[in-house]
Ligand SMILES: Nc1nc2c(ncn2[C@@H]2O[C@H](COP(=O)(O)OP(=O)(O)OP(=O)(O)O)[C@@H](O)[C@H]2O)c(=O)[nH]1
């Protein structure tokens with residue numbers, strides 16, 4: 218939707234309604250970051266103190282004039298509003314300011330669209346975009362749809378007597394959404410199978426979650442390099458909003474033969490569009506089904522508290538309930554006079570770029586997920602080979618020895634396994 222062919226970034230005016238809430242400044246800062254993430258240049262901010270948006274024009278009459286003046290003064294190309302707008306608000310504001318108007322939701326959808334690489338991420342974003350377009354078909358979206366469908370656009374007018382172009386467009390989009398949903402459901406079914414298999418394997422799942430750009434992928438990569446089954450399987454990390462749009466799962470093997478799965482997930486931002494949250498629910502299922510969450514926070518950002526609140530709110534929205542959580546105050550190397558690594562219960566202050574920090578994190582994770590495990594010695598008679606196979610598959614085998622009476626294994630067992638294999642224990 219937004220393109221920038223030249224190196225020069227297009228100037229944009231930010232517009233926000235201040236309802237008197239504490240987080241307004243943070244919201245506007247975040248909006249500026251989102252604008253920059255979309256290769257646009259925020260040049261000025263116009264705000265108005267109002268309880269509720271004007272239903273016709275978002276701002277009141279006088280403020281709309283001020284907005285128009287700012288647009289002219291800065292030669293801005295576009296206005297971006299902090300709140301989601303109705304079709305008529307967009308239309309009226311566009312007419313009054315003489316430039317294109319987009320809202321926070323469209324902006325976030327655009328960023329996601331430009332970052333999506335895998336099929337699943339692309340599908341999720343596309344569904345969210347089409348859903349956003351559906352109620353807005355009366356406005357400039359008609360033009361956009363035509364552009365998008367290329368040659369087919371023109372055929373809408375010539376088809377179906379009695380059906381307006383708008384209805385055709387709407388039906389076309391509804392069909393597209395349902396096709397995309399079907400395709401997504403097929404891919405998701407595979408994911409569900411994979412997760413179910415993992416559960417059977419009895420391996421613990423830990424998920425990195427948190428605000429975008431906090432350092433989740435950097436921590437993932439640091440741990441993969443230190444403990445990864447395949448140390449080359451790193452993920453994309455970058456100083457940009459929404460660098461990660463799909464969940465990656467990696468197996469980590471600790472020196473004492475215990476292992477767990479770590480997943481890196483999509484970052485959050487405040488007021489994530491509902492359609493997007495719904496579309497990414499499947500991707501975030503890794504977090505929803507984790508045994509432990511590691512919330513990563515950019516401790517060097519002055520707004521880190523608001524970012525934590527945003528994260529917690531989003532977790533609720535995606536239905537992540539009572540999962541134990543460790544909080545990592547990351548990027549401590551960028552903070553002045555903050556010693557690291559440090560641990561206070563489930564709160565860690567550290568730097569993703571520091572090996573000692575990563576070890577402290579692993580130790581904390583280990584204490585959580587392996588707390589109820591017990592190490593036992595079991596002796597399995599040679600005629601019960603399937604028990605040995607089972608243990609090798611489902612438990613952590615620390616040592617194997619072959620003695621006269623059978624296979625002698627040192628294994629780490631879950632409470633359920635302790636019950637199941639009690640008859641083989643060597644006292
Ligand atoms: N100095 C410093 N930089 C860090 C640290 N952790 C991450 N970074 C940098 O922060 C930026 C964002 O890191 P990512 O790991 O991509 O962040 P993320 O949380 O995965 O972000 P999304 O995928 O967008 O949600 C990158 O430029 C990292 O190099 C840290 O502990 N110290």
Ligand SMILES: [Mg+2]
Pocket residue numbers: 433434435453454460461481482484
């Ligand atoms: Mg990431």
